[in-house]
Amino acid sequence: xxxxDSFESLLASAGLKSKFTSWSKPGTPTASKEPSPQPAITPSxxxxxxxxxxxxxxxxPEPAMAAIRMKNDLLDRLDVLGxxxxxxxxxxxxxxxxxxxxVAEMTxxxxxxxxxxxxxxxxxxxxxxxxxxxxxxxxEKERFVNGEKFVAIxxxxxxxxxxxxxxxxxxxxxxxxxxxxxxxxxADRAIQQFGRTHRSNQTSAPEYLFLISELAGExxxxxxxxxxxxxxxxxxxxxxxxxxxxxxxRYNFDTKYGRTALEGVLKAVLDHxxxxxxxxxxxxxxxxEDVKKxxxxxxxxxxxxxxxxxxxxxxxxxxxxxxxxxxxxxxxxALFAYxxxxxxxxxxxxxxxxAWDEGxxxxxxxxxxxxxxxxxxxxxxxxxxxxMTELHTIAVERGMKWEEALQSFYDSRQTHDGxxxxxxxxxxxxxAILVKVIPSPYGISSTRCNIYRPNVGRQFKKxxxxxxxxxxxTINESAAKLLWEEQYVASLSECTHAYSRGRxxxxxxxLKCEFGxxxxxxxxxxxxVLSVWTEIxxxxxxxxxxxxxxxxxxxxxxxxxxxxxxLIPEPCCAPLRAALQRIVHKAKAQALQEPPAxxxxxxxxxxxxxxxxxxx
Numbered sequence: 001x002x003x004x005d006s007f008e009s010l011l012a013s014a015g016l017k018s019k020f021t022s023w024s025k026p027g028t029p030t031a032s033k034e035p036s037p038q039p040a041i042t043p044s045x046x047x048x049x050x051x052x053x054x055x056x057x058x059x060x061p062e063p064a065m066a067a068i069r070m071k072n073d074l075l076d077r078l079d080v081l082g083x084x085x086x087x088x089x090x091x092x093x094x095x096x097x098x099x100x101x102x103v104a105e106m107t108x109x110x111x112x113x114x115x116x117x118x119x120x121x122x123x124x125x126x127x128x129x130x131x132x133x134x135x136x137x138x139x140e141k142e143r144f145v146n147g148e149k150f151v152a153i154x155x156x157x158x159x160x161x162x163x164x165x166x167x168x169x170x171x172x173x174x175x176x177x178x179x180x181x182x183x184x185x186x187a188d189r190a191i192q193q194f195g196r197t198h199r200s201n202q203t204s205a206p207e208y209l210f211l212i213s214e215l216a217g218e219x220x221x222x223x224x225x226x227x228x229x230x231x232x233x234x235x236x237x238x239x240x241x242x243x244x245x246x247x248x249x250r251y252n253f254d255t256k257y258g259r260t261a262l263e264g265v266l267k268a269v270l271d272h273x274x275x276x277x278x279x280x281x282x283x284x285x286x287x288x289e290d291v292k293k294x295x296x297x298x299x300x301x302x303x304x305x306x307x308x309x310x311x312x313x314x315x316x317x318x319x320x321x322x323x324x325x326x327x328x329x330x331x332x333x334a335l336f337a338y339x340x341x342x343x344x345x346x347x348x349x350x351x352x353x354x355a356w357d358e359g360x361x362x363x364x365x366x367x368x369x370x371x372x373x374x375x376x377x378x379x380x381x382x383x384x385x386x387x388m389t390e391l392h393t394i395a396v397e398r399g400m401k402w403e404e405a406l407q408s409f410y411d412s413r414q415t416h417d418g419x420x421x422x423x424x425x426x427x428x429x430x431x432a433i434l435v436k437v438i439p440s441p442y443g444i445s446s447t448r449c450n451i452y453r454p455n456v457g458r459q460f461k462k463x464x465x466x467x468x469x470x471x472x473x474t475i476n477e478s479a480a481k482l483l484w485e486e487q488y489v490a491s492l493s494e495c496t497h498a499y500s501r502g503r504x505x506x507x508x509x510x511l512k513c514e515f516g517x518x519x520x521x522x523x524x525x526x527x528x529v530l531s532v533w534t535e536i537x538x539x540x541x542x543x544x545x546x547x548x549x550x551x552x553x554x555x556x557x558x559x560x561x562x563x564x565x566x567l568i569p570e571p572c573c574a575p576l577r578a579a580l581q582r583i584v585h586k587a588k589a590q591a592l593q594e595p596p597a598x599x600x601x602x603x604x605x606x607x608x609x610x611x612x613x614x615x616x
Contacts, residue, residue, distance in 0.1 A: 087121070088113055090153065097151050104144040106137040108157030137162065147172040154196060156189070165202040176206035183210060215329065253343070257350065259315035261343035265335075266314050268342075269295065276345040281466070283334045291335050298323040361567065363522060363555035368457070369397035370557045373521075378580040380531065381587040387528035389580060391573070392563055394555060399491060399518035400457040402484050405434050406477070408452065414439065416449070416465060419480035420472035428500045432475065432483035435468055454484045455491035455518045491518040512570060523573050524553055526565030535579040539572050 086092070091113045094103045100114065110133060111125045127133045137158050144152045144164060150172070152164060166173045176197040184190050197206040212218060261276075268275040269291050279287035295301040300314075300323050324332050364370035374393040379386055409417060414437035421432050434452035449468060451459040475483075490499050496516025497504035506513035514520050525536070536550070551567040568576060 090155075093153065102149055102151060104140040104149040104152040106140050106152060106158035106162060107155040145170040145172050150174070154193070156184070156193075162196055163199055164196050165199040165206070166204050167199075168201050168203055173203045175204040177209065178206045179209045179211070181211055183212070215332070218325075253321070253339075254317040257346050258317055258343055261339060261346045262317060262320055263315050264346065265339050265342050266295075266300070270301070275342075277338070277341040280334050280337055287334065287338070290331055291338075294327045294331055294335070295323075298326040361551055361553040363394065363553050364396060370555050371395045371397070372557050372559075372561065372563070376577070378532075378584050379587065380528075380580075380583040381590060382528065382531040386587075387531040389525065389527040389529065389532055390565075391568070391577065391580070392524045392526065392565070394522040394524055394557075394563075396520050396522060397518065398457050398520065399455055399488055400452055401488065402454070402481055405452060405454070405484060408436065409434060412439070418474050419477065419484075420468065421475050421480075421483065423471060423473050429502075430483055431487050431500070432480040433472065434480075435472075437465065438462065454488040455496070455516050488518065491516065493517075521570070522553070522555075523568040523570060524555070524563055524565040525568050525576070526563050529566055532580060532583065535583070536566065536568075536576065539576045539579060542575060543569070543572050 087095075090105075090107070090109075094100060094105065094112070095115050097103050100112070105112070105126065109126060111123055113121050114124050115121055126136055131139050140149075140152070141162050141164065143149050145167065154162070154164075164176065166176055178194065178197045180190075180193070184193070194208065264273065264276050267273040269288050271288070292301065300320065324335060327335065371394070372392055373395050376391040378389045378391070380389065381387065409419070416435065416437050418435060419432055420435055421430055422428070432454070435449050436452065437449045447465050448462045449465055451461075451463055451468075453459060487499065494517070495504055495507075495513040497513065498507065499516070504513050525532075529536070540550070552565070553567045554562070554564040556562050
């Protein structure tokens, strides 16, 4: 034991071992004992000093010399590798933003590496002057809010207890731009960080920027934060999109549609059901077999007997997004792409079945012209007095003129941008579309594009370029102009069926069809909707719409007026209008039957003033 302790002291003198750390052979319990006194050996001992110390401790000098050689070899390798290593991210960021004199750093660090004028890097303490280290973050915060520094860097160590909003009481009231370099695992921590710059008494709300890589597994971070933001919006404003998190909502996969899509993906991989969408066409190999092995490797599937089974709670979205981080990157991205395509198919099916729940529908949110054509007012009675209900007829103009299409074509032009027409002419009328490729970050070639049509403007669904090339062919501007303007004029009065085929099945049986028309009509019931809710449900049931969801809409017309109400399908307008008229007649009849105010006041003389009673 004494020999081992002596050798440990030699390693400590070489800078490779602490002489106060006990060590023993593997599997041998270490006895608890007081450290034996050792001769003083400093880490700066030379080879001759080590030889002398080894002689005094009765230890062969060879191990000590070998330890010194190991240390020098490691230091030499670090000297070669050092210039190739990147700088500390935080130090590099501060240096690029102007240095410590321009950036307020609020972290838990005691010091930092600073670039000098000569280009060298040296260590310096963050604490300066008479400011103690524990008060340094507060001092930096004061310099930021007072306008001495306009950039602040915050780490998780300082993500609570510091207010950096554009407060009306401070000098620096510039609008804050909050850039999140890395979303935390916990949504609570993310909300805590966002709350540093978004607080009460601020002159303007901050702008948030989130840096999210294309790695599929990293979508988990955005997913949990997006879900939490939507929940907070619903709690504070009564609207799941009130926090303006609509851009993040596309990352929220933990919904009933996302869980249905995940179940479909796992069942398709196990061959328990027919896939909703085909596997990625650019994947090399057997996609489903590779995914099956990978999911089994990360514990999402289990091997039972001769086959694989899905684990319990297969629709746990957080676990799925967490576990796929352990899958090889290319397969991980392919699996996530397949999941998103399946999710789009599930949402499309829900929309076709009239079961899609999109919360509040924004009419005219994509730049359409919204005009209020007619308003009918119905005044009834409720428990608290009169109840006013209004039925609005709204016209939405959503077409795209040729001049607008041509301007969009030349703006930010990509390789495959242009005007296209259908390849196969199966008796349908020729139409023109504008294809605009969606730019992809990092210089990667994009595979998705936006489609613009003369009758509806920008198509909501984004298409794949390979699908566009299969169905359409390019045409020149002169040919596109003729087709574009012809459909633009005709779409004002004809639906797409009548324009392309010459007839519409709905029109032949006396039904109104607005499919693909440039101008669409909406009927919105606003005002005291709850007082007539029974009548609304009765009308919907009588029209065979018992299973349909009642859609809440909001809109802003071109003259600036805002309307929030319930969307009424056109077949339900006439019976609902009649039901509301009956309520109005009933209210008038009740008003005629009520006794005069003088009778209700008992024996009050006609000339007696009622002011004291009214005042009471």
